[in-house]
Every structure is written in structure tokens, then in C-alpha cells.
Amino acid sequence: MTPQFRALExxxxxxxxxxxxxxxxxxxxxxxxxxxxxxxxxxxxxxxEVDGRLVSAVQIVRRAVRLNGQAVPMAGIANVAxxxxxxxxxxxxxxxxxAQRVMDAEDFLFGLLFTGxxxxxxxxxxxxxxxxxxxxxxxxxxxDGWRFRTAEPDDLPRVQVWYAQSYADHPLSVVRDDxxxxxxxxWDDPNWRRAFYIAEDSLTxxxxxxxETHHCTLPDGTRRVSAISVQEVGAAPNDTxxxxxxxxxxxxxxxxxxxxxxxxxLPRSDVERWVRPFLxxxxxxxxxSAMVRVGVPERLWEAFEPFGxxxxxxxxxxxxxxxxxxxxxxxxxxxxxxxxxxxxPRPACYSPVDSF
Numbered sequence: 001m002t003p004q005f006r007a008l009e010x011x012x013x014x015x016x017x018x019x020x021x022x023x024x025x026x027x028x029x030x031x032x033x034x035x036x037x038x039x040x041x042x043x044x045x046x047x048x049e050v051d052g053r054l055v056s057a058v059q060i061v062r063r064a065v066r067l068n069g070q071a072v073p074m075a076g077i078a079n080v081a082x083x084x085x086x087x088x089x090x091x092x093x094x095x096x097x098x099a100q101r102v103m104d105a106e107d108f109l110f111g112l113l114f115t116g117x118x119x120x121x122x123x124x125x126x127x128x129x130x131x132x133x134x135x136x137x138x139x140x141x142x143x144d145g146w147r148f149r150t151a152e153p154d155d156l157p158r159v160q161v162w163y164a165q166s167y168a169d170h171p172l173s174v175v176r177d178d179x180x181x182x183x184x185x186x187w188d189d190p191n192w193r194r195a196f197y198i199a200e201d202s203l204t205x206x207x208x209x210x211x212e213t214h215h216c217t218l219p220d221g222t223r224r225v226s227a228i229s230v231q232e233v234g235a236a237p238n239d240t241x242x243x244x245x246x247x248x249x250x251x252x253x254x255x256x257x258x259x260x261x262x263x264x265x266l267p268r269s270d271v272e273r274w275v276r277p278f279l280x281x282x283x284x285x286x287x288x289s290a291m292v293r294v295g296v297p298e299r300l301w302e303a304f305e306p307f308g309x310x311x312x313x314x315x316x317x318x319x320x321x322x323x324x325x326x327x328x329x330x331x332x333x334x335x336x337x338x339x340x341x342x343x344x345p346r347p348a349c350y351s352p353v354d355s356f
Contacts, residue, residue, distance in 0.1 A: 001051045003091060005098050008045035008057070015054045016045060023081035031079065034059055034356075036183050046098045048082075048091045056082040056091035058099045061356045062108075064175040066167070067328060068306065071175045075103045077113035078356040096124050104295035109303060110324055111293040114355060118291060126293045127321035130286030130332065131172075132349045134264040134271050136279040138228075138254035148249050151196035151208065156187050159196065159208050162234035170267065171328040171348040185353060195231070199246050207235030207242040209250055210353055213257065227261040228254040232351040233274070247274045267347035268331065290350070294320035303327055304343075311342045 008016055013035050017028045024031075034040060039062040048056035059079040064071040077099065082091050103111055115121055118128055151159065160181060167173040174180075186192035199207045209230060216226040230250045235242035254262040263285070264275055275282050294300050297320055304312040304327060315323040318335075326335050329346025 003055075003089075003094075004049045005091075005094050006047060006049070007042045008047050010042060012047070012054065016047065016057055019054050019057055019083065020079050020081055022083060024079070033183050033186065034061065034079070037061070038179050038183075043102055046095045046102070048086075048095055050086065055086040056095055058092070058095040059356075060099055060102060063354065063356075065171070066173050066175060067171050067303070072109045072303070073107050075106075075108040075111045076356045077111060093120075093124070096121075100124065100293070100295060103293075107299075108295070109299050111295065112350075113291050114289040115291060116289060121291050124293075125295075126291040127319065128288065129290055129292050129321050129325050129330070130288055131290045132265065132267050132330070133285050133287040134266065134275065134282050135227075135261050135285040136264075136275070136282035138251050138259055138262045139279060140255050141248055141251060141278060143245065143248045143252050145201065146206075146245050146249075147200045148197050149200070150194050151198050153188060153193075155196075155198055155205070155208075156181060158205060159198075159234070162207055162236070163232070165237050166234035167232075167351075169347060171346050172330075172350045174351070174354040176354075197246075197249065199235075199242060199249065206239060207233070207246050209233045209246040210351075211250055211253060212352065213259075225257040225259045227263055228257060228259045229263040229265065229352070231265050231353050233266070233270075243274045244277075248278060251278055265349060265352055267349045268345075269347045270349075292321050292324055294324055300324060300327070307343050314339055314342060 017031050020031045021028055044060040046058045047054050057079060058077065061076040061078055063074045063076055065074045080092055080096065113121065113126065163176065181187050195210050195212060197209050197211060198205050199209070210232045212229040212231055213225055214227040214229065215223055217223050228250065230247070233243065233246050235246065251262060264271055271282060300320060300323055301312055301316055304315045315326065318326065322332065322334055325332050326339060326343060329348045331345045
């Protein structure tokens with residue numbers, strides 16, 4: 001039977017979940033949130049049907065990301081999957097083209113995906129852009145007078161405020177409403193919430209940090225912690241002590257776990273303020289898995305208009321991915337220094353909490 005490429009029918013959600021769980025390791029509880037999001041619609045899940053069976057799928061997610069005090073729409077690509085026995089027939093390629101047509105027909109400024117197979121997506125117009133990531137060797141330090149605990153359900157309102165305050169001036173960060181916090185971060189599920197740690201002084205809660213533990217397997221089969229990642233950190237904007245304690249706690253956790261490295265998904269300015277005083281050897285290790293696509297370049301050029309005609313003209317001379325990186329304030333060596341005099345670097349970053 002000829003393969004059919006189309007949007008998912010709502011009643012087919014269980015079949016699509018089964019497809020994803022057959023191809024990827026997480027269970028259905030991980031993937032069901034793609035359908036629970038208020039902004040999901042059938043057109044965002046592209047599927048290939050063969051002989052009445054869903055054999056391949058691609059997911060579009062809608063996100064609002066910060067840009068110069070505003071929220072702009074971004075399309076994320078996720079869950080690109082084909083059953084093993086149907087691979088090599090171009091189904092994922094066709095579904096990606098299908099998804100890109102949907103993206104271009106809507107108001108998305110750009111698309112974003114994370115992958116380890118860059119050549120496949122490059123053929124479809126995607127370009128690599130390194131996102132901020134820093135790495136250092138954990139060093140023992142003293143951390144007295146504060147308590148750190150895993151977050152509880154009733155911590156959500158204060159965490160929401162800390163996040164909004166801490167990332168308000170961070171381009172690329174996702175604008176999260178209450179539904180997003182509860183559905184995407186799975187706040188009410190303790191298994192998901194346990195990555196969030198609350199910092200308390202002797203009187204009150206002062207901030208939070210999100211940590212992820214990475215493991216590796218040694219040649220003898222021993223499993224060990226390879227790294228601890230600081231995915232995001234938040235507190236009141238001027239609470240320097242809280243940020244210092246939160247970063248110190250993360251380093252202490254890495255030392256206790258005997259991790260080889262501690263990583264920070266933070267922009268340079270935050271690293272210089274909060275990390276380098278503890279870890280002078282911290283160095284950039286740009287995240288290489290991100291790829292972007294600008295499907296309608298005119299939308300990108302229009303986004304430069306608030307910065308003047310000279311900035312727009314300069315952007316049009318750059319490859320779209322570089323122009324997009326410059327717009328969001330990312331610091332890349334490929335961007336000429338003179339352009340940063342028109343539009344300077346800003347603390348752009350993307351939290352893994354928002355990965356899709």
C-alpha cells in the first residue's frame with residue numbers, strides 16, 4: 001500500500017504513543033505530555049501510515065521564547081521516529097518536509113531541534129548553532145548555614161516567580177505559564193520534580209536550582225557519574241548570596257558524586273558572576289546538538305527593524321542561522337565583531353528543562 005503522510009487523528013494518539021515508545025527508551029508517561037499541552041493540535045503531529053498502521057511520526061511543539069522584552073513563536077521538532085522495519089524508505093525525510101510546510105504556514109520565527117545526526121537535517125535546510133554550555137572540574141568547598149532540599153508541590157508559585165525574574169532578560173529562554181509548568185515540567189509528579197532543589201537560609205526559601213546527573217559505563221562494566229549539569233538557576237534578581245549558595249550547592253553535589261565534570265547551561269555573564277569565583281578553570285564547551293531553520297527569512301529581517309535599517313541590512317548579508325544567533329545575542333566567532341557594535345551580545349541561553 002502507498003504510504004500516506006498526514007496529520008494525526010486525535011483518536012490515534014495511543015497508537016502514536018506506542019510508536020514512540022517502541023523507538024525510544026522513555027515510556028508513554030514521557031510522551032503523553034506532547035498531547036496534553038494546550039497548544040497542541042493534530043496538525044502538529046505528522047504521521048506516515050502504511051497498511052493501516054502508523055510507522056513513522058514527527059512532532060512539532062509551539063514555544064514562546066524571549067527576545068528583547070517580547071515573546072516570539074518558535075517551533076520545536078521532536079520525536080522523529082520510524083519503526084525499524086520501515087527505515088530506509090525516506091519516511092522521516094518526507095515527514096520533516098511535511099512538518100516544515102506546517103511551520104512555514106504559521107507565524108513561527110524559526111525552528112529548533114536537538115540531534116546527533118546533523119547531516120540528515122542539514123539536507124533539509126537546518127543549520128548548526130552552538131548554544132551556551134560551560135564545563136569545569138568540581139572542587140571541594142565549604143557551604144555552611146543554608147539548607148537544600150528537593151522541591152515540594154507548594155513550592156511552585158515561588159519557583160515560577162524566581163524563574164520569571166531570573167530569565168526575563170535572557171533571550172531564547174522559554175516563557176512558561178502555569179499550564180506549561182504543570183504539564184511540561186510535570187511539577188506534580190515527584191519523579192520529575194526531584195531535579196529541582198530549593199535553597200533556604202535560617203528564615204525562608206531564597207532560590208532554586210535544577211540538576212541532572214549523567215552516567216557512563218566503564219570498560220569493566222562499572223557505572224559511574226560522569227557529570228552533573230546545572231540546567232537552570234533562579235532567585236530574586238539582586239540576591240547575590242542566593243545565587244552563590246545555589247551554585248556552591250551544585251558544585252558540592254558534583255564533588256560528593258565524584259563526578260568528573262560539572263556543566264552549566266548558562267550564558268557567559270552568569271558564569272562570570274556566579275561560577276568563576278568558585279571554579280576559575282570553567283571554560284566554554286558549546287552545546288553542539290542544536291540546529292535551527294529559518295523557513296521564512298522575511299520574518300527574521302523584520303525582527304531586526306527595531307534596531308535600525310543598518311542592522312537589518314547587515315543581517316541580510318549573513319547566513320540565516322548566523323543572523324538568528326546575532327539577533328538573540330549569542331556570542332559566536334563567526335559573527336564579525338563590528339556587528340556587535342550595532343547589536344551587542346546578551347545573556348542568551350536555553351534551559352534543558354525546556355528540551356523536547
